[in-house]
Amino acid sequence: MQEALTAQTIxxxxxxxxxxxxxxxxxxxxxxxxxxxxxxxxxxxxxSTKEITRKFAAHGYAALMPNLYHRDAPGASPDDAAATARxxxxxxxxxLVADVGAAAAYLRALDGSNGKVGVIGYCSGGRQxxxxxxxxxxxxxxxxxxxxxxxxxxxxxxxxxxxxVGLAKDLSCxxxxxxxxxxxxxxxxxxxxxxxxxxGLSKPHEFHTFEDAGHSFFAVDRPAYRVAAANEGxxxxxxxxxxxxxx
Amino acid sequence: MCTYxxxxxxxxxxxxxxxxxxxxxxxxxxxxxxxxAMAEHTVNIDFLNPGKGPSARVAxxxxxxxxxxxxxxxxxxxASVPPSLQD
Numbered sequence: 001m002q003e004a005l006t007a008q009t010i011x012x013x014x015x016x017x018x019x020x021x022x023x024x025x026x027x028x029x030x031x032x033x034x035x036x037x038x039x040x041x042x043x044x045x046x047x048s049t050k051e052i053t054r055k056f057a058a059h060g061y062a063a064l065m066p067n068l069y070h071r072d073a074p075g076a077s078p079d080d081a082a083a084t085a086r087x088x089x090x091x092x093x094x095x096l097v098a099d100v101g102a103a104a105a106y107l108r109a110l111d112g113s114n115g116k117v118g119v120i121g122y123c124s125g126g127r128q129x130x131x132x133x134x135x136x137x138x139x140x141x142x143x144x145x146x147x148x149x150x151x152x153x154x155x156x157x158x159x160x161x162x163x164x165v166g167l168a169k170d171l172s173c174x175x176x177x178x179x180x181x182x183x184x185x186x187x188x189x190x191x192x193x194x195x196x197x198x199x200g201l202s203k204p205h206e207f208h209t210f211e212d213a214g215h216s217f218f219a220v221d222r223p224a225y226r227v228a229a230a231n232e233g234x235x236x237x238x239x240x241x242x243x244x245x246x247x
Numbered sequence: 248m249c250t251y252x253x254x255x256x257x258x259x260x261x262x263x264x265x266x267x268x269x270x271x272x273x274x275x276x277x278x279x280x281x282x283x284a285m286a287e288h289t290v291n292i293d294f295l296n297p298g299k300g301p302s303a304r305v306a307x308x309x310x311x312x313x314x315x316x317x318x319x320x321x322x323x324x325x326a327s328v329p330p331s332l333q334d
Binding site: 042043073076077079080081082083084087090132156158212214215222223 | 253255265275276280282285287294295297300301302304306323
């Protein structure tokens with residue numbers, strides 16, 4: 001692994017006249033390389049998720065993170081944009097699918113792409129990763145502690161999201177699920193229910209629920225960070241993407 | 248994901264944000280993961296003026312105990328002031 005990379009902010013066309021900001025990190029060299037669409041967590045298009053995007057490039061994958069809140073708050077800081085998006089009820093599902101679809105097309109068109117594109121999402125992005133994998137033709141999907149796939153969010157939540165487990169029959173690629181045993185959203189019961197549905201549909205999936213970890217255990221800048229779970233989780237990701245995206 | 252809306256209210260007053268003082272029109276109080284505070288969940292209060300855009304926002308993230316103490320301090324302060332001064 002050479003780890004040399006370039007990273008930059010780009011403008012990504014989603015549809016005619018509809019452009020959003022996105023963060024692109026790609027390995028140096030001519031490829032071929034697989035690609036990953038990175039879906040940021042609810043706190044938004046922030047520096048820690050840009051760091052995750054660069055991490056994929058350091059490991060040999062072109063990675064692109066669309067700013068899902070760009071239309072809600074163009075030019076605003078990530079936390080202000082997240083507050084605005086939150087007040088609006090979150091990102092509409094159809095808009096998410098369009099943004100991830102555009103990001104996947106952008107990555108496939110890069111020089112050196114091997115044509116394979118995966119997706120990964122954290123927190124609300126975990127649900128959105130599953131949503132994208134059930135709505136688009138992708139090669140591998142990772143759900144990091146995404147809730148509201150099987151169970152609805154709390155009634156008091158401002159988020160206008162609904163369960164999407166009914167889409168599981170359309171899952172287009174293998175799914176890796178990384179969860180914490182102490183998480184309440186999604187709880188181990190909820191992720192077990194999702195695994196049961198996927199088993200029934202014979203959809204390939206691997207779920208890992210880590211001890212001594214709750215929600216956001218990958219977040220290195222938060223008290224929820226759990227080094228053992230995060231390290232093991234990253235190993236699972238490299239193994240999974242190595243099988244389905246690399247080369 | 249773990250986000251609960253508690254209250255959205257209309258307010259009158261001013262706040263000082265990154266670009267200086269501005270008039271406030273709204274406030275949101277919710278319980279969620281903080282952006283900056285070293286706690287897994289906090290009471291987050293946003294003082295806002297949506298008419299001036301997403302950056303017209305003064306945000307605080309308080310532990311539950313701190314938020315209760317703040318609410319108590321506000322009530323105690325107002326209780327000590329003659330009602331005639333509170334119009």
